[in-house]
Structures are given as structure tokens and as C-alpha cells.
Amino acid sequence: MKLRHVFHCLFVAVLLGEAATAQAQTKLPPRRTGGVAPRPRMVATGVGLKDGLTMQKGRVVLTELGVTNPLTADKKLINGVRISPTGLVTAKDSSTIQMAEGDVVSLTGRVTSRASIAEADSLLKIKTFDMRYPGKRKKMEEERARKEKVKIKLAEDKAKAKAKRDK
Structure with a gap:
């Protein structure tokens, strides 16, 4: 009986000890000024293509206010440029x-070819690479030139060795 009473008291003491240590949730400390702000998140606008006319799969597609539909009749733009459903762009003069496939005409009448878009993208990629890794492209070019010189030297040495063996 005494042993049972001791266990009971011990059990109650443990429960009371746990209850005494439990605390309510506390507020977070206020944010320090001058700290690093969280990065803004990218938000999808829902617009996949820029407004304008695009040649896709041999058809001219018109995108206005984010809505894309195939062109069914000639379209006259602000500056007087006319575009036919077959992709023939006729200027005022x-x-x-x-x-061609992938070419874009803005709603103001500016024609942009797929090649110029790709060139602009590659130039932008080079600029961002240079900003992220300053001097790395120059080092890579120097390394490529050094490897090319070594390759030429090895080819010359092989040619000399072959000429020497042939004598």
C-alpha cells in the first residue's frame, strides 16, 4: 500500500512539474531595422505572349490583351502597316x-525576326553572365587559346617525328 501511495505521489509531482513548465505562445520579437528584407516573389500575370502578331505553324496569330486568336482577315495597324493572314506585311510605302516562322510584329508595326530575338537573348545572357562572374569569360577564352596552341604544338611534333622516321 505504501508503495502504491509513493508511485501516486510521484506521478502527481511529475504532472504538476510538466504543467508548471508549459507556457503560452509568445509574440515574436519585433523585426530589427536595417535587416535584410525578404526577396519578392515572382507573380504570374497570366499573359504568355506579348501583344502583337506572330507567325506560328504557318499561320499568323494575333495576341491582344493576353487573348490569342488566329488572324482571319487583313489587320491594319496604327502606323498604316497591313498584315494578311498568310503573313505578308505591307508597309505604307x-x-x-x-x-517567317517565329517572326513577331508589334501592334505599332515593328517587325522583329526570330534571328534578331535569338541574338538579343544571347547578348542578354552574355551580359548577365559577365555581371555574375566578372572576368571569367576572359579567363575561359585565354584557356581555350592556350589549349589550341598546345594542340598545334603536338601536331607539329608528330609531323616532325614522322618526317624523321621516314628518312
């Missing part, structure tokens, strides 16, 4: 350009 009657000069014509045939759109």
Missing part, C-alpha cells in the same frame, strides 16, 4: 515582307 508599299514595300512588302513575308513573315
Whole structure:
């Protein structure tokens, strides 16, 4: 009986000890001024293509206010440029350009080819690479030139060795 009473008291003491250590949730300390602000998150706008006309799969597609539909009739733009559903762009001075796959015409009438878009993208990638890793492209070019010189030297040495063996 005494042993049972001791266990009971011990059990109650443990429960009371746990209850005494439990605390309510506390507020977080206020944010320090001058600290690092959280990075802004990217938000999808829902617009996949820029507004304008694009040649896709041999058809001209018109995108206005984020809504894309195939072009069914000639479209006259702000500056007087006319675009046919087949991709024939006619300027005010009657000069014509045939759109190729991936070419884009803005709603103001500016024609941009797929090649110029790719070139602009690659130049942008080079600029961002140079900003992220200053001097690295120069080092890579020097390393490539050094390897090319070594390769040429090895080829010359092989040619000399072959000429010497042939004598």
C-alpha cells in the first residue's frame, strides 16, 4: 500500500512539474531595422505572349490583351502597316515582307525576326553572365587559346617525328 501511495505521489509531482513548465505562445520579437528584407516573389500575370502578331505553324496569330486568336482577315495597324493572314506585311510605302516562322510584329508595326530575338537573348545572357562572374569569360577564352596552341604544338611534333622516321 505504501508503495502504491509513493508511485501516486510521484506521478502527481511529475504532472504538476510538466504543467508548471508549459507556457503560452509568445509574440515574436519585433523585426530589427536595417535587416535584410525578404526577396519578392515572382507573380504570374497570366499573359504568355506579348501583344502583337506572330507567325506560328504557318499561320499568323494575333495576341491582344493576353487573348490569342488566329488572324482571319487583313489587320491594319496604327502606323498604316497591313498584315494578311498568310503573313505578308505591307508597309505604307508599299514595300512588302513575308513573315517567317517565329517572326513577331508589334501592334505599332515593328517587325522583329526570330534571328534578331535569338541574338538579343544571347547578348542578354552574355551580359548577365559577365555581371555574375566578372572576368571569367576572359579567363575561359585565354584557356581555350592556350589549349589550341598546345594542340598545334603536338601536331607539329608528330609531323616532325614522322618526317624523321621516314628518312
